[in-house]
Amino acid sequence: MHEERQNIINRLNRIEGQIKGIRKMIEEENSCAEVMMQIAAVKAAVNRVGTVMFETHFRDCLEKAIAEGEDLDFVDDVMKMLSKYIS
Secondary structure (H helix, E strand, O other), X not given: OHHHHHHHHHHHHHHHHHHHHHHHHHHOOOOHHHHHHHHHHHHHHHHHHHHHHHHHXXXXXXXXXXXXXXXXXXXXXXXXXXXXXXX
């Protein structure tokens, strides 16, 4: 879990750098096309973080349920979370 958490933090740090880069591009009056390309890259990066978070959460919940012999009631909650994420 520690490695996955660090991976997410690293991704967020890169996104933060991308956002700062976009602000600088706007301040320097770069072309709209260049700025929009960077915004698209940030959107893709944020989506990937969300996907990694979902995968990690689901995997952890599933492993815990199996290890503890629990039923899979948590799946409904996870599906609600996924629905909010993709909306």
